[in-house]
Amino acid sequence: MKLRESGMxxxxxxxxxxxxxxxLDRLGIDGLLKDVVELGCGYxxxxxxxARRIQGAITTxxxxxxxxxxTAQRATAAGLxxxxxxxxxxxxxxxxxxxxxxxxxxxxxxxxxxEPVRLLAEGAKTVRPGGAVLVIHWRYDPTTPRGPSMDIxxxxxxxxxxxxxxxxxxxxxxxxxxxxWHYGIRFVRISTPHREASxxxxx
Numbered sequence: 587m588k589l590r591e592s593g594m595x596x597x598x599x600x601x602x603x604x605x606x607x608x609x610l611d612r613l614g615i616d617g618l619l620k621d622v623v624e625l626g627c628g629y630x631x632x633x634x635x636x637a638r639r640i641q642g643a644i645t646t647x648x649x650x651x652x653x654x655x656x657t658a659q660r661a662t663a664a665g666l667x668x669x670x671x672x673x674x675x676x677x678x679x680x681x682x683x684x685x686x687x688x689x690x691x692x693x694x695x696x697x698x699x700x701e702p703v704r705l706l707a708e709g710a711k712t713v714r715p716g717g718a719v720l721v722i723h724w725r726y727d728p729t730t731p732r733g734p735s736m737d738i739x740x741x742x743x744x745x746x747x748x749x750x751x752x753x754x755x756x757x758x759x760x761x762x763x764x765x766x767w768h769y770g771i772r773f774v775r776i777s778t779p780h781r782e783a784s785x786x787x788x789x
Contacts, residue, residue, distance in 0.1 A: 594628060600631065603731060604768070610636065612762050613770055614718070616640075617640065621640075621688045622645075623645045623681045623692070623712050624647070624691075624694070625693055625696055627646040627653055627671060628657070630669075633661070634669070637666045638666070643669070645681065646669065646671055647681055647682060648673065654671045654673045676705075681709070685711050686711070687712065687714065693705065694721070697721065698723070698738045698740060702745070703748045703752060706749050707754060715776065716774060716775060718772060718773065719773040720771075723739070726740070726741045730767045731767065746771065755773040755775060756776055757772070758773060759772035
């Protein structure tokens with residue numbers, strides 16, 4: 587699953603575009619969380635700070651071997667032993683964890699992909715009922731210094747609608763302002779008495 591417009595800028599510049607600690611605070615990522623999965627590690631910009639906050643492990647997946655290698659290198663240099671990095675396409679190979687085994691799933695700057703409902707559904711299925719699926723994206727504003735083109739960039743209302751389509755998620759926050767350039771939404775995994783949606787439903 588190679589995302590549309592997924593090129594990454596130079597690492598030092600990329601990391602100036604986020605107030606990481608404020609974003610994690612507002613999303614509620616703290617020591618109450620145990621195991622977490624992440625789609626798209628990039629340079630480990632969020633992977634490492636999340637690993638420092640949670641009780642358990644973070645399993646991060648990216649399709650780009652260089653990104654995975656860089657994140658693993660940074661985690662080793664930081665002495666973090668609770669980071670598992672893997673190269674995979676989650677839509678064909680999954681997140682590398684058992685269903686309903688995680689406290690949280692991170693989908694950061696990823697939902698401009700071609701199958702956002704399927705991504706949300708697959709992420710949701712990794713999370714136990716009551717667990718969190720946490721989303722951030724670039725504001726729907728052409729003046730942001732990075733981000734996908736406006737014709738594929740989702741507005742918050744798009745993401746809320748896609749999450750509802752999965753039948754697995756409900757919003758548990760308002761639309762969160764994540765300065766300088768992002769917004770976020772917290773979702774909770776709901777229990778479903780009927781048959782759970784499968785990846786093939788969104789193929």
